[in-house]
Amino acid sequence: MGALSFFKESVFADEYALQKGLLQSIDPRIKTITFLLFLVSVLLTKNIFVLLALYALCLLLTYCSNICPRFFLKRTWIFIPLFSLFIAVPALFSVFTPGDALLSVKIGGISIVITKQGLLGALLFVVRVTTAVSFVVLLSITTKHFELLRVLRVFRIPQIFVMTLGMCYRYLYLVVELVENTYRAIKSRVGTGIHYKKGQTIVAWNIALLWQRSYRLNEQVYNAMLSRGYTGEVRLLHDGNIKRRDWLWLSCVATLFIVMLYLTVSGKM
Amino acid sequence: MEDLIYELNDVHYSYLGKFPALCGITIKIRAGEKIAIIGANGSGKSTLLNMLDGLIFPSKGVIKAFGKEINEEGFRDEHFSRYFRRKVGLVFQNADVQLFCPTVKEDIIFGPLHLGVEEKKINERLNELVEMLGIKHLLDRSPHQLSVGEKRKVAIASTLAIDPEVLLLDEPTAGLDPLTIRHIMDFFMQATVAHKTIIIATHDLHFIEEISDIIYVFSPEKNIVRRGEALEILHDTALLEKNNLIHVHAHRHKDTVHIHPHQHLHHNHEK
Numbered sequence: 001m002g003a004l005s006f007f008k009e010s011v012f013a014d015e016y017a018l019q020k021g022l023l024q025s026i027d028p029r030i031k032t033i034t035f036l037l038f039l040v041s042v043l044l045t046k047n048i049f050v051l052l053a054l055y056a057l058c059l060l061l062t063y064c065s066n067i068c069p070r071f072f073l074k075r076t077w078i079f080i081p082l083f084s085l086f087i088a089v090p091a092l093f094s095v096f097t098p099g100d101a102l103l104s105v106k107i108g109g110i111s112i113v114i115t116k117q118g119l120l121g122a123l124l125f126v127v128r129v130t131t132a133v134s135f136v137v138l139l140s141i142t143t144k145h146f147e148l149l150r151v152l153r154v155f156r157i158p159q160i161f162v163m164t165l166g167m168c169y170r171y172l173y174l175v176v177e178l179v180e181n182t183y184r185a186i187k188s189r190v191g192t193g194i195h196y197k198k199g200q201t202i203v204a205w206n207i208a209l210l211w212q213r214s215y216r217l218n219e220q221v222y223n224a225m226l227s228r229g230y231t232g233e234v235r236l237l238h239d240g241n242i243k244r245r246d247w248l249w250l251s252c253v254a255t256l257f258i259v260m261l262y263l264t265v266s267g268k269m
Numbered sequence: 270m271e272d273l274i275y276e277l278n279d280v281h282y283s284y285l286g287k288f289p290a291l292c293g294i295t296i297k298i299r300a301g302e303k304i305a306i307i308g309a310n311g312s313g314k315s316t317l318l319n320m321l322d323g324l325i326f327p328s329k330g331v332i333k334a335f336g337k338e339i340n341e342e343g344f345r346d347e348h349f350s351r352y353f354r355r356k357v358g359l360v361f362q363n364a365d366v367q368l369f370c371p372t373v374k375e376d377i378i379f380g381p382l383h384l385g386v387e388e389k390k391i392n393e394r395l396n397e398l399v400e401m402l403g404i405k406h407l408l409d410r411s412p413h414q415l416s417v418g419e420k421r422k423v424a425i426a427s428t429l430a431i432d433p434e435v436l437l438l439d440e441p442t443a444g445l446d447p448l449t450i451r452h453i454m455d456f457f458m459q460a461t462v463a464h465k466t467i468i469i470a471t472h473d474l475h476f477i478e479e480i481s482d483i484i485y486v487f488s489p490e491k492n493i494v495r496r497g498e499a500l501e502i503l504h505d506t507a508l509l510e511k512n513n514l515i516h517v518h519a520h521r522h523k524d525t526v527h528i529h530p531h532q533h534l535h536h537n538h539e540k
Contacts, residue, residue: 228431
Protein backbone atom coordinates (compact mmCIF):
# COMPACT_ATOMS: atom_id res chain seq x y z
CA MET A 1 0.00 0.00 0.00
CA GLY A 2 2.88 2.35 0.86
CA ALA A 3 4.49 1.69 -2.51
CA LEU A 4 1.17 2.31 -4.29
CA SER A 5 0.67 5.59 -2.45
CA PHE A 6 4.23 6.68 -3.31
CA PHE A 7 3.61 5.74 -6.96
CA LYS A 8 0.34 7.70 -7.02
CA GLU A 9 1.97 10.70 -5.38
CA SER A 10 4.97 10.66 -7.73
CA VAL A 11 3.08 10.08 -10.96
CA PHE A 12 -0.15 11.97 -10.47
CA ALA A 13 0.62 14.87 -8.10
CA ASP A 14 0.30 18.18 -9.95
CA GLU A 15 0.53 20.32 -6.82
CA TYR A 16 3.67 22.27 -7.76
CA ALA A 17 2.90 22.36 -11.48
CA LEU A 18 -0.30 24.28 -10.68
CA GLN A 19 1.52 26.88 -8.57
CA LYS A 20 2.77 30.20 -9.91
CA GLY A 21 6.51 30.41 -10.42
CA LEU A 22 9.32 30.96 -12.89
CA LEU A 23 9.43 27.53 -14.48
CA GLN A 24 5.66 27.01 -14.34
CA SER A 25 5.20 30.12 -16.49
CA ILE A 26 7.44 28.89 -19.31
CA ASP A 27 5.97 27.05 -22.29
CA PRO A 28 6.42 23.28 -21.71
CA ARG A 29 7.98 22.78 -25.16
CA ILE A 30 10.64 25.44 -24.57
CA LYS A 31 11.15 24.26 -21.00
CA THR A 32 11.81 20.68 -22.10
CA ILE A 33 14.28 21.77 -24.78
CA THR A 34 16.20 23.93 -22.29
CA PHE A 35 16.28 21.15 -19.71
CA LEU A 36 17.68 18.82 -22.36
CA LEU A 37 20.46 21.39 -22.90
CA PHE A 38 21.11 21.41 -19.14
CA LEU A 39 21.33 17.61 -19.14
CA VAL A 40 23.77 17.56 -22.07
CA SER A 41 25.92 20.15 -20.26
CA VAL A 42 25.90 17.97 -17.12
CA LEU A 43 26.99 14.95 -19.15
CA LEU A 44 29.74 16.74 -21.08
CA THR A 45 31.56 18.58 -18.31
CA LYS A 46 34.38 16.86 -16.44
CA ASN A 47 34.92 19.67 -13.96
CA ILE A 48 33.36 19.06 -10.56
CA PHE A 49 33.09 22.81 -9.84
CA VAL A 50 31.09 23.39 -13.01
CA LEU A 51 28.82 20.51 -11.98
CA LEU A 52 28.40 22.05 -8.54
CA ALA A 53 27.59 25.40 -10.19
CA LEU A 54 24.94 23.70 -12.33
CA TYR A 55 23.50 22.02 -9.23
CA ALA A 56 23.39 25.41 -7.51
CA LEU A 57 21.59 26.83 -10.55
CA CYS A 58 19.08 23.98 -10.31
CA LEU A 59 18.44 24.78 -6.64
CA LEU A 60 18.07 28.48 -7.50
CA LEU A 61 15.48 27.61 -10.16
CA THR A 62 13.70 25.48 -7.57
CA TYR A 63 13.55 28.48 -5.24
CA CYS A 64 12.30 30.79 -8.02
CA SER A 65 9.57 28.27 -8.85
CA ASN A 66 8.18 28.32 -5.29
CA ILE A 67 9.02 24.70 -4.57
CA CYS A 68 9.57 23.67 -0.98
CA PRO A 69 13.36 22.91 -0.76
CA ARG A 70 12.77 20.07 1.71
CA PHE A 71 10.30 18.38 -0.62
CA PHE A 72 12.65 18.82 -3.59
CA LEU A 73 15.73 17.46 -1.81
CA LYS A 74 13.75 14.53 -0.42
CA ARG A 75 12.39 13.70 -3.85
CA THR A 76 15.80 13.86 -5.58
CA TRP A 77 17.96 12.22 -2.91
CA ILE A 78 15.67 9.14 -2.84
CA PHE A 79 16.93 8.30 -6.33
CA ILE A 80 20.62 9.18 -5.93
CA PRO A 81 21.75 6.05 -4.02
CA LEU A 82 19.69 3.95 -6.40
CA PHE A 83 21.60 5.27 -9.41
CA SER A 84 25.05 5.88 -8.01
CA LEU A 85 25.84 3.86 -4.88
CA PHE A 86 26.62 0.54 -6.53
CA ILE A 87 28.84 2.14 -9.17
CA ALA A 88 30.52 4.87 -7.13
CA VAL A 89 31.50 2.84 -4.03
CA PRO A 90 33.65 0.19 -5.82
CA ALA A 91 35.36 2.98 -7.81
CA LEU A 92 36.86 4.29 -4.55
CA PHE A 93 39.20 1.32 -4.18
CA SER A 94 42.56 0.71 -5.81
CA VAL A 95 41.33 -2.56 -7.33
CA PHE A 96 39.15 -0.59 -9.73
CA THR A 97 40.88 2.80 -9.75
CA PRO A 98 44.65 2.55 -9.24
CA GLY A 99 46.45 5.70 -8.04
CA ASP A 100 47.79 7.57 -5.03
CA ALA A 101 46.77 5.90 -1.76
CA LEU A 102 44.65 8.14 0.43
CA LEU A 103 43.55 5.69 3.09
CA SER A 104 44.55 2.11 3.76
CA VAL A 105 42.62 -0.35 5.92
CA LYS A 106 43.54 -3.96 6.71
CA ILE A 107 40.62 -6.35 7.06
CA GLY A 108 41.46 -10.01 7.78
CA GLY A 109 44.97 -9.66 6.39
CA ILE A 110 43.73 -8.08 3.14
CA SER A 111 44.76 -4.48 2.54
CA ILE A 112 41.98 -2.26 1.14
CA VAL A 113 43.22 1.03 -0.32
CA ILE A 114 41.12 4.04 -1.19
CA THR A 115 42.84 6.11 -3.86
CA LYS A 116 42.74 9.85 -4.47
CA GLN A 117 41.80 9.29 -8.11
CA GLY A 118 39.10 6.83 -7.02
CA LEU A 119 37.61 9.30 -4.55
CA LEU A 120 37.59 12.14 -7.09
CA GLY A 121 36.05 9.89 -9.77
CA ALA A 122 33.34 8.67 -7.40
CA LEU A 123 32.64 12.22 -6.23
CA LEU A 124 32.39 13.47 -9.81
CA PHE A 125 30.01 10.63 -10.64
CA VAL A 126 27.76 11.25 -7.62
CA VAL A 127 27.61 15.02 -8.27
CA ARG A 128 26.84 14.38 -11.95
CA VAL A 129 24.01 11.95 -11.10
CA THR A 130 22.68 14.31 -8.43
CA THR A 131 22.60 17.28 -10.81
CA ALA A 132 21.06 15.31 -13.69
CA VAL A 133 18.38 13.73 -11.46
CA SER A 134 17.63 17.13 -9.91
CA PHE A 135 17.03 18.72 -13.33
CA VAL A 136 14.76 15.84 -14.39
CA VAL A 137 12.78 15.98 -11.14
CA LEU A 138 12.51 19.78 -11.40
CA LEU A 139 11.13 19.50 -14.94
CA SER A 140 8.61 16.84 -13.94
CA ILE A 141 7.28 18.64 -10.87
CA THR A 142 6.94 22.05 -12.53
CA THR A 143 5.12 20.73 -15.60
CA LYS A 144 1.69 19.14 -15.75
CA HIS A 145 2.13 15.54 -16.85
CA PHE A 146 -0.18 15.79 -19.83
CA GLU A 147 1.81 18.82 -21.02
CA LEU A 148 4.99 16.79 -20.85
CA LEU A 149 3.35 14.20 -23.06
CA ARG A 150 2.27 16.89 -25.47
CA VAL A 151 5.89 18.01 -25.77
CA LEU A 152 6.57 14.73 -27.58
CA ARG A 153 4.84 16.29 -30.58
CA VAL A 154 7.75 18.74 -30.87
CA PHE A 155 9.98 15.76 -31.54
CA ARG A 156 7.69 14.59 -34.37
CA ILE A 157 6.30 11.63 -32.44
CA PRO A 158 3.05 10.57 -34.24
CA GLN A 159 -0.10 12.06 -32.72
CA ILE A 160 -1.77 8.67 -32.29
CA PHE A 161 1.17 7.59 -30.13
CA VAL A 162 0.99 10.73 -28.00
CA MET A 163 -2.77 10.31 -27.61
CA THR A 164 -2.39 6.65 -26.60
CA LEU A 165 0.22 7.62 -24.02
CA GLY A 166 -2.13 10.31 -22.69
CA MET A 167 -4.92 7.78 -22.33
CA CYS A 168 -2.56 5.31 -20.63
CA TYR A 169 -1.67 8.01 -18.11
CA ARG A 170 -5.35 8.83 -17.59
CA TYR A 171 -6.40 5.22 -16.98
CA LEU A 172 -3.33 4.20 -15.01
CA TYR A 173 -4.84 6.14 -12.11
CA LEU A 174 -8.08 4.19 -12.38
CA VAL A 175 -6.18 0.89 -12.41
CA VAL A 176 -4.04 1.90 -9.42
CA GLU A 177 -7.23 2.77 -7.53
CA LEU A 178 -8.71 -0.57 -8.49
CA VAL A 179 -5.66 -2.40 -7.14
CA GLU A 180 -5.77 -0.31 -3.97
CA ASN A 181 -9.46 -1.04 -3.38
CA THR A 182 -9.04 -4.75 -4.09
CA TYR A 183 -6.15 -4.91 -1.64
CA ARG A 184 -8.27 -3.14 1.00
CA ALA A 185 -11.17 -5.54 0.38
CA ILE A 186 -8.84 -8.52 0.87
CA LYS A 187 -7.36 -6.99 4.00
CA SER A 188 -10.80 -6.32 5.49
CA ARG A 189 -11.81 -9.94 5.01
CA VAL A 190 -8.68 -11.94 5.68
CA GLY A 191 -6.25 -9.53 7.36
CA THR A 192 -2.56 -9.44 6.51
CA GLY A 193 -1.43 -12.75 7.97
CA ILE A 194 -1.90 -14.90 4.87
CA HIS A 195 0.29 -17.86 4.05
CA TYR A 196 2.55 -16.98 1.14
CA LYS A 197 1.06 -19.73 -1.05
CA LYS A 198 -2.46 -18.37 -0.55
CA GLY A 199 -1.02 -14.89 -1.14
CA GLN A 200 0.32 -16.00 -4.50
CA THR A 201 -3.12 -17.36 -5.46
CA ILE A 202 -4.76 -14.06 -4.49
CA VAL A 203 -2.23 -12.08 -6.52
CA ALA A 204 -2.85 -14.35 -9.53
CA TRP A 205 -6.63 -13.84 -9.20
CA ASN A 206 -6.11 -10.09 -9.00
CA ILE A 207 -3.98 -10.03 -12.12
CA ALA A 208 -6.66 -11.98 -14.00
CA LEU A 209 -9.41 -9.73 -12.65
CA LEU A 210 -7.49 -6.59 -13.54
CA TRP A 211 -6.87 -7.84 -17.05
CA GLN A 212 -10.56 -8.63 -17.48
CA ARG A 213 -11.64 -5.23 -16.18
CA SER A 214 -9.14 -3.30 -18.26
CA TYR A 215 -10.17 -5.28 -21.35
CA ARG A 216 -13.81 -4.33 -20.75
CA LEU A 217 -12.85 -0.73 -20.04
CA ASN A 218 -10.90 -0.64 -23.29
CA GLU A 219 -14.01 -1.65 -25.25
CA GLN A 220 -16.22 0.88 -23.46
CA VAL A 221 -13.74 3.73 -23.95
CA TYR A 222 -13.45 2.92 -27.64
CA ASN A 223 -17.25 3.07 -27.92
CA ALA A 224 -17.23 6.42 -26.14
CA MET A 225 -14.69 7.67 -28.68
CA LEU A 226 -16.73 6.38 -31.61
CA SER A 227 -19.82 8.01 -30.17
CA ARG A 228 -18.12 11.41 -30.39
CA GLY A 229 -16.97 11.05 -33.96
CA TYR A 230 -13.57 9.32 -33.69
CA THR A 231 -12.75 7.48 -36.92
CA GLY A 232 -9.15 6.47 -36.30
CA GLU A 233 -7.63 9.84 -37.12
CA VAL A 234 -6.57 12.04 -34.21
CA ARG A 235 -7.39 15.76 -34.40
CA LEU A 236 -6.02 18.34 -32.01
CA LEU A 237 -6.73 21.98 -31.39
CA HIS A 238 -3.90 24.37 -32.24
CA ASP A 239 -1.37 24.52 -29.40
CA GLY A 240 -0.83 27.82 -27.58
CA ASN A 241 1.63 30.33 -28.98
CA ILE A 242 5.16 30.64 -27.61
CA LYS A 243 5.56 34.02 -25.90
CA ARG A 244 8.46 36.48 -25.83
CA ARG A 245 9.55 35.48 -22.34
CA ASP A 246 9.81 31.84 -23.50
CA TRP A 247 12.17 32.88 -26.31
CA LEU A 248 14.18 34.97 -23.82
CA TRP A 249 14.54 31.97 -21.50
CA LEU A 250 15.60 29.76 -24.42
CA SER A 251 18.20 32.33 -25.53
CA CYS A 252 19.73 32.55 -22.03
CA VAL A 253 19.99 28.77 -21.61
CA ALA A 254 21.28 28.26 -25.16
CA THR A 255 23.98 30.93 -24.63
CA LEU A 256 25.07 29.26 -21.40
CA PHE A 257 25.17 25.90 -23.18
CA ILE A 258 27.25 27.23 -26.10
CA VAL A 259 29.75 28.89 -23.75
CA MET A 260 30.11 25.67 -21.73
CA LEU A 261 30.45 23.58 -24.86
CA TYR A 262 33.15 25.90 -26.20
CA LEU A 263 35.11 25.81 -22.92
CA THR A 264 34.83 22.02 -22.70
CA VAL A 265 35.88 21.40 -26.29
CA SER A 266 38.76 23.90 -26.12
CA GLY A 267 40.00 22.20 -22.92
CA LYS A 268 39.74 25.38 -20.84
CA MET A 269 37.36 23.71 -18.42
CA MET B 270 -43.65 10.68 -40.92
CA GLU B 271 -41.17 13.47 -41.43
CA ASP B 272 -40.41 14.06 -37.77
CA LEU B 273 -39.80 10.41 -37.01
CA ILE B 274 -36.30 9.99 -35.60
CA TYR B 275 -36.14 6.38 -34.49
CA GLU B 276 -38.18 3.41 -35.54
CA LEU B 277 -37.42 0.07 -33.90
CA ASN B 278 -39.26 -2.97 -35.09
CA ASP B 279 -39.07 -6.24 -33.09
CA VAL B 280 -35.46 -5.59 -32.10
CA HIS B 281 -33.54 -8.34 -30.29
CA TYR B 282 -29.99 -8.25 -29.00
CA SER B 283 -27.89 -10.74 -27.08
CA TYR B 284 -24.35 -10.48 -25.72
CA LEU B 285 -21.96 -13.11 -27.10
CA GLY B 286 -24.95 -14.57 -28.89
CA LYS B 287 -26.24 -16.27 -25.74
CA PHE B 288 -27.10 -13.70 -23.07
CA PRO B 289 -30.30 -11.90 -24.13
CA ALA B 290 -30.29 -8.15 -23.42
CA LEU B 291 -33.23 -6.94 -25.53
CA CYS B 292 -36.21 -9.09 -26.53
CA GLY B 293 -38.61 -7.77 -29.14
CA ILE B 294 -38.46 -3.99 -28.73
CA THR B 295 -40.81 -1.95 -30.93
CA ILE B 296 -40.68 1.84 -30.46
CA LYS B 297 -41.23 4.98 -32.52
CA ILE B 298 -39.57 8.19 -31.35
CA ARG B 299 -40.41 11.60 -32.82
CA ALA B 300 -38.41 14.83 -32.84
CA GLY B 301 -38.66 16.87 -29.65
CA GLU B 302 -40.10 14.06 -27.55
CA LYS B 303 -38.92 13.63 -23.98
CA ILE B 304 -38.82 9.95 -23.22
CA ALA B 305 -37.91 8.08 -20.07
CA ILE B 306 -37.01 4.43 -20.17
CA ILE B 307 -37.46 2.96 -16.75
CA GLY B 308 -36.63 -0.51 -15.57
CA ALA B 309 -34.73 -2.39 -12.90
CA ASN B 310 -31.00 -3.16 -13.15
CA GLY B 311 -30.21 -5.45 -16.06
CA SER B 312 -33.50 -4.85 -17.87
CA GLY B 313 -31.74 -3.69 -21.06
CA LYS B 314 -31.95 0.11 -20.79
CA SER B 315 -28.24 0.77 -21.38
CA THR B 316 -28.16 -1.76 -24.22
CA LEU B 317 -31.02 0.10 -25.90
CA LEU B 318 -29.25 3.46 -25.55
CA ASN B 319 -26.06 1.98 -27.01
CA MET B 320 -28.12 0.72 -29.92
CA LEU B 321 -29.80 4.11 -30.41
CA ASP B 322 -26.30 5.61 -30.53
CA GLY B 323 -25.22 3.19 -33.26
CA LEU B 324 -22.62 1.44 -31.11
CA ILE B 325 -24.24 -2.00 -31.26
CA PHE B 326 -26.69 -3.41 -33.77
CA PRO B 327 -29.67 -5.77 -33.50
CA SER B 328 -29.18 -9.53 -33.65
CA LYS B 329 -32.72 -9.65 -35.06
CA GLY B 330 -35.17 -6.97 -36.13
CA VAL B 331 -34.70 -3.55 -37.71
CA ILE B 332 -33.68 -0.17 -36.32
CA LYS B 333 -34.09 2.96 -38.43
CA ALA B 334 -32.71 6.38 -37.55
CA PHE B 335 -33.53 9.55 -39.52
CA GLY B 336 -35.30 7.37 -42.09
CA LYS B 337 -32.35 5.08 -42.75
CA GLU B 338 -31.74 1.58 -41.44
CA ILE B 339 -28.68 1.59 -39.20
CA ASN B 340 -26.28 -1.30 -39.23
CA GLU B 341 -22.54 -1.91 -39.23
CA GLU B 342 -22.40 -1.58 -43.00
CA GLY B 343 -24.04 1.86 -42.90
CA PHE B 344 -21.46 3.22 -40.45
CA ARG B 345 -18.66 2.32 -42.85
CA ASP B 346 -19.97 5.16 -45.00
CA GLU B 347 -18.01 8.13 -43.63
CA HIS B 348 -20.67 10.69 -44.63
CA PHE B 349 -23.48 8.86 -42.87
CA SER B 350 -21.31 8.13 -39.85
CA ARG B 351 -20.43 11.82 -39.44
CA TYR B 352 -24.04 12.90 -40.10
CA PHE B 353 -25.34 10.48 -37.45
CA ARG B 354 -22.69 11.35 -34.84
CA ARG B 355 -23.48 15.04 -35.24
CA LYS B 356 -27.15 14.35 -34.65
CA VAL B 357 -26.96 11.95 -31.71
CA GLY B 358 -25.04 12.28 -28.43
CA LEU B 359 -24.82 9.77 -25.60
CA VAL B 360 -23.90 10.54 -22.00
CA PHE B 361 -22.51 7.27 -20.68
CA GLN B 362 -23.45 5.85 -17.30
CA ASN B 363 -19.83 5.64 -16.22
CA ALA B 364 -18.21 9.06 -16.62
CA ASP B 365 -14.75 7.50 -16.31
CA VAL B 366 -15.41 5.70 -19.58
CA GLN B 367 -16.45 8.88 -21.34
CA LEU B 368 -13.67 11.12 -20.07
CA PHE B 369 -10.59 9.63 -21.67
CA CYS B 370 -8.52 12.75 -22.41
CA PRO B 371 -5.76 14.10 -20.14
CA THR B 372 -7.69 17.33 -19.41
CA VAL B 373 -11.30 18.42 -19.06
CA LYS B 374 -10.92 20.94 -21.89
CA GLU B 375 -9.63 18.33 -24.32
CA ASP B 376 -12.49 16.02 -23.36
CA ILE B 377 -15.13 18.68 -24.03
CA ILE B 378 -13.73 19.63 -27.43
CA PHE B 379 -12.98 16.04 -28.54
CA GLY B 380 -16.40 15.54 -30.16
CA PRO B 381 -16.73 18.73 -32.22
CA LEU B 382 -13.05 18.56 -33.19
CA HIS B 383 -13.45 15.07 -34.62
CA LEU B 384 -16.71 15.97 -36.31
CA GLY B 385 -15.09 18.78 -38.27
CA VAL B 386 -16.56 21.79 -36.46
CA GLU B 387 -14.43 24.89 -37.04
CA GLU B 388 -12.14 26.06 -34.21
CA LYS B 389 -13.92 29.35 -33.59
CA LYS B 390 -17.26 27.60 -33.16
CA ILE B 391 -15.68 24.98 -30.89
CA ASN B 392 -14.32 27.66 -28.58
CA GLU B 393 -17.71 29.41 -28.49
CA ARG B 394 -19.48 26.18 -27.54
CA LEU B 395 -16.84 25.38 -24.96
CA ASN B 396 -17.19 28.76 -23.26
CA GLU B 397 -21.00 28.62 -23.33
CA LEU B 398 -21.17 25.12 -21.83
CA VAL B 399 -18.62 25.63 -19.08
CA GLU B 400 -20.46 28.81 -18.02
CA MET B 401 -23.84 27.07 -18.01
CA LEU B 402 -22.60 24.04 -16.07
CA GLY B 403 -20.31 26.04 -13.76
CA ILE B 404 -17.19 24.04 -14.63
CA LYS B 405 -14.93 26.76 -16.01
CA HIS B 406 -12.47 26.33 -13.14
CA LEU B 407 -12.01 22.66 -14.05
CA LEU B 408 -10.83 23.14 -17.64
CA ASP B 409 -7.13 22.45 -17.04
CA ARG B 410 -7.72 19.71 -14.50
CA SER B 411 -7.31 16.02 -15.23
CA PRO B 412 -10.62 14.06 -15.11
CA HIS B 413 -9.24 11.68 -12.48
CA GLN B 414 -8.93 14.59 -10.04
CA LEU B 415 -12.65 15.42 -10.18
CA SER B 416 -15.51 14.41 -7.90
CA VAL B 417 -18.29 12.14 -9.21
CA GLY B 418 -20.63 15.12 -9.69
CA GLU B 419 -17.99 17.17 -11.51
CA LYS B 420 -17.17 14.23 -13.77
CA ARG B 421 -20.87 13.87 -14.63
CA LYS B 422 -21.14 17.56 -15.52
CA VAL B 423 -18.02 17.34 -17.71
CA ALA B 424 -19.40 14.21 -19.41
CA ILE B 425 -22.64 16.09 -20.16
CA ALA B 426 -20.66 19.07 -21.50
CA SER B 427 -18.54 16.77 -23.69
CA THR B 428 -21.70 15.37 -25.31
CA LEU B 429 -23.51 18.70 -25.62
CA ALA B 430 -20.43 20.25 -27.26
CA ILE B 431 -21.44 18.28 -30.35
CA ASP B 432 -24.80 20.11 -30.20
CA PRO B 433 -26.77 16.96 -31.02
CA GLU B 434 -30.46 16.94 -31.89
CA VAL B 435 -30.96 13.76 -29.90
CA LEU B 436 -29.58 13.47 -26.41
CA LEU B 437 -29.32 10.01 -24.87
CA LEU B 438 -28.74 9.95 -21.11
CA ASP B 439 -27.79 6.75 -19.36
CA GLU B 440 -28.53 6.96 -15.62
CA PRO B 441 -27.47 10.63 -15.41
CA THR B 442 -28.19 10.88 -11.68
CA ALA B 443 -26.73 7.60 -10.45
CA GLY B 444 -24.48 8.06 -7.43
CA LEU B 445 -24.97 11.83 -7.19
CA ASP B 446 -25.92 13.90 -4.15
CA PRO B 447 -29.37 15.60 -4.18
CA LEU B 448 -28.04 19.09 -4.92
CA THR B 449 -26.01 17.95 -7.94
CA ILE B 450 -29.03 16.01 -9.21
CA ARG B 451 -31.08 19.21 -8.94
CA HIS B 452 -28.43 21.22 -10.84
CA ILE B 453 -28.30 18.66 -13.62
CA MET B 454 -32.08 18.43 -13.90
CA ASP B 455 -32.42 22.23 -13.97
CA PHE B 456 -29.80 22.30 -16.70
CA PHE B 457 -31.77 19.84 -18.85
CA MET B 458 -34.84 22.02 -18.52
CA GLN B 459 -33.05 25.13 -19.79
CA ALA B 460 -34.08 26.47 -23.17
CA THR B 461 -30.83 25.51 -24.94
CA VAL B 462 -31.35 21.86 -24.10
CA ALA B 463 -35.13 21.70 -23.81
CA HIS B 464 -35.84 21.74 -27.56
CA LYS B 465 -33.81 18.57 -28.10
CA THR B 466 -35.15 15.05 -28.26
CA ILE B 467 -34.17 13.57 -24.90
CA ILE B 468 -34.16 9.87 -24.13
CA ILE B 469 -33.24 9.11 -20.56
CA ALA B 470 -32.69 5.65 -19.08
CA THR B 471 -33.08 5.40 -15.33
CA HIS B 472 -34.56 3.51 -12.44
CA ASP B 473 -34.68 6.63 -10.32
CA LEU B 474 -38.28 7.86 -10.30
CA HIS B 475 -37.57 11.11 -8.44
CA PHE B 476 -37.40 13.45 -11.39
CA ILE B 477 -38.77 11.73 -14.49
CA GLU B 478 -42.17 13.34 -14.20
CA GLU B 479 -40.67 16.79 -14.77
CA ILE B 480 -38.27 15.78 -17.52
CA SER B 481 -40.31 13.34 -19.62
CA ASP B 482 -43.65 13.22 -21.44
CA ILE B 483 -43.65 9.54 -22.30
CA ILE B 484 -42.40 6.61 -20.27
CA TYR B 485 -41.51 3.13 -21.45
CA VAL B 486 -41.39 0.49 -18.73
CA PHE B 487 -38.90 -2.33 -19.23
CA SER B 488 -39.50 -5.65 -17.52
CA PRO B 489 -36.85 -8.02 -16.14
CA GLU B 490 -37.60 -10.09 -19.26
CA LYS B 491 -35.92 -7.28 -21.26
CA ASN B 492 -38.96 -6.11 -23.17
CA ILE B 493 -41.38 -3.20 -22.97
CA VAL B 494 -44.37 -3.96 -20.80
CA ARG B 495 -46.03 -0.58 -20.95
CA ARG B 496 -45.88 2.78 -22.73
CA GLY B 497 -47.76 5.74 -21.39
CA GLU B 498 -47.76 9.30 -20.15
CA ALA B 499 -45.59 10.07 -17.15
CA LEU B 500 -48.32 10.64 -14.57
CA GLU B 501 -50.34 7.62 -15.64
CA ILE B 502 -47.34 5.27 -15.33
CA LEU B 503 -46.01 6.75 -12.12
CA HIS B 504 -49.34 6.26 -10.38
CA ASP B 505 -49.65 2.61 -11.41
CA THR B 506 -48.00 1.21 -8.28
CA ALA B 507 -48.87 -2.39 -9.16
CA LEU B 508 -46.97 -2.08 -12.47
CA LEU B 509 -43.97 -0.39 -10.83
CA GLU B 510 -43.86 -2.92 -8.01
CA LYS B 511 -44.06 -5.85 -10.40
CA ASN B 512 -41.10 -4.51 -12.36
CA ASN B 513 -38.88 -3.84 -9.32
CA LEU B 514 -39.16 -0.07 -9.56
CA ILE B 515 -40.73 0.43 -6.14
CA HIS B 516 -40.78 -1.77 -3.09
CA VAL B 517 -42.84 -2.27 0.03
CA HIS B 518 -41.22 -0.19 2.68
CA ALA B 519 -41.62 -0.47 6.44
CA HIS B 520 -40.60 2.27 8.85
CA ARG B 521 -41.38 3.30 12.38
CA HIS B 522 -42.96 6.54 13.65
CA LYS B 523 -42.69 6.40 17.44
CA ASP B 524 -44.68 3.25 18.28
CA THR B 525 -46.41 2.76 14.94
CA VAL B 526 -44.92 0.80 12.05
CA HIS B 527 -46.01 1.97 8.57
CA ILE B 528 -45.86 -0.31 5.57
CA HIS B 529 -46.38 1.25 2.13
CA PRO B 530 -44.92 1.25 -1.39
CA HIS B 531 -41.74 3.35 -1.51
CA GLN B 532 -41.31 5.38 -4.69
CA HIS B 533 -40.39 9.04 -3.91
CA LEU B 534 -42.75 10.44 -6.50
CA HIS B 535 -43.55 13.97 -5.40
CA HIS B 536 -40.41 15.06 -3.64
CA ASN B 537 -39.65 17.58 -6.34
CA HIS B 538 -42.89 19.45 -5.70
CA GLU B 539 -42.35 19.79 -1.99
CA LYS B 540 -42.21 23.37 -0.77
